Amino acid sequence: MSDVSRAEVCVVACAEAFRGDGEILASPFGTVPSIGARLARLTFEPDLVLTDGEAALMANTPSISGSEPVVREAPMPYRRVFDVVWSGRRHVMMMASQLDAFGNQNLSCIGDWHQPTVQLVGVRGAPGNSVNHTTSYWVPAHGPRVFVDGVDMVCGVGYDRLSSVPAAARYHDVRVVVTNLGVFDFAAPGHRLRLRSLHRGVTRRDVQEATGCALAVADDTPETRLPSPEELEIIREVLDPESLRDKEVRG
């Protein structure tokens, strides 16, 4: 399977992030995580609940381009999403403009919050998500400006923030970070960022050079698992025949 693309490896890594989740609302942001969550539902996590990106839950698992009709199973207007967030029955995979070694995430602004150099979208639901249910991150362009030594505005809450705030720790679970270079978790001592696996063709050095924060790297880091033939067929024929994944991750 030498013709497997990097994007396809990332799709499977995102799908794996949802393994074991059972009947929860999976909320992927970005193209590759959206394909990944749908792939997980079509293979090893059949009970995952997915929205149509608007205000309904999907009974079917159509391609992500939106060209196929969605079969709706229940309404999920915006307000009801908060009921799910606060119930804990959700796993969100958010994007991050900045991320640090403890899993603090920023999508609000760059620079001093009081008058930012770059205003981004805002904290959105990241503060509430990260202290209520499982949270993972997707970084399609792994670089030293994303992985930084301390983010400018903590939106998603990282592990170092929990010791002084017990009520934030109670349901906190920042699980994995999937990037275009590898898969990361917070299993290093003190819940610090650790390289869990390298995508095929990526070296430890590639990752270290692209990471601007402390990173634990073992000598025997495994390779991220490749898609099975069945998974490849689902990705290519069913979920993303238009190859939108290649617009997010090249190579």
Next chain:
Amino acid sequence: MSDKRATVEEMVAELRPGMTVGLGGWGSRRKPMAAVRAIVRAGIGDLTVVSYGGPDVGLLCAAGLARKVVFGFVTLDSIALDPHFRAARQQGRIEAMEIDEGMLYLGLLAAAQRVPFLPTRAGLGSDVMRVNPQLRTVVSPYEDAEELVAMPALVLDAAFVHVNRADHHGNGQVLGPDPFFDDLFLGAAKRRFVTAESVVEPGSLGDEGPLQSVVVTRLSTDAVAEVPGGAHFTACPPDYGRDEEFQRSYATAAADERSWADFAARFLDVDEAGYWKAVSQVPGTAGGRR
């Protein structure tokens, strides 16, 4: 029963500089844009704007009428960031209260329920607490003794929402997929204004769609106005989608002062009829349902 029909101008005439104004909808979806344009025309400034932010926030920032914005995000959906809002923040022209979007929901709910705050885990451990030093925590009086965020009530002086249908008494109906938080914006406000694509005879909203789509009751409406295309250029399904071409021209107008002056002269310094005439002259725009 009282007939609450009014014009948007009559609604806006009740606003005063310095007020806190809530705007319904979400992002670039079903925003009360005709009301926002009327506020811009009237030049009512020094406003605190509370919103699931879209071009409503951007327009009031660009027009220099927003002193402060209470938000969890500001987005145009198909364009990720609103350039007018970005410019205002980056140039330090506005104050900000940036909170988790669930906290915003709870702040409106608390105001609607007339309680001073509602407890939540959202915000704990994040920099929302750092940049909003006015936020307090509360310790549970029960055995768990958990310390949670006490999200304060976001009491509004006035709120505007735009819906698909309404009746003379101010019942409002959303025929699209998501009512967002419109009923809570009205519930949190002292003066409550509903604009609608069309205003129908009382008792006939059930003919327009299922009765449960009447998400606003007259209990929370002071005045109602028929404003076809009143959400333009944001999406107002099923009546019309977003006018993407016009939204692009709105975003492009943030490029420099001259672009903004040109945009304002064509689309804001004119009445509704003048607005629609100008919109029809923009190549490729859908022009709402007109």
